[in-house]
Amino acid sequence: MAAPQTLQQALAVLVCTFQRYSKQEGDRFTLSRGELKELLEKELPSLGDVQVKEGAFEELLSILDANRDGEVDFQEYIRFVAVACTLCHEFFLESPVVLPRAQ
Secondary structure: OOOOOHHHHHHHHHHHHHHHHHOOOOOOOEEOHHHHHHHHHHHOHHHHHOOOOOOHHHHHHHHHOOOOOOOEEHHHHHHHHHHHHHHHHHHOOOOOOOOOOOO
């Protein structure tokens, strides 16, 4: 049996995650404020354990929303994912390379 295509799977998960949340309300090509909040809460639950300052979500939305339309499109979402990946890479730089196990 061929080895799993982990990068290919990761890309598919990124796209599917955006699409799953973006179609819940309004424009299916963008994440509304509520859709983005739900995506972050459900897909990155460890963020809930971090103490954040008042208004941090609004600040994040403002930063992500490059075209200032009040929503986050796919390109804006991918910029967020790229920054998150960069931070994870830097954090785990000295750790051994181990693929995450399926839950």
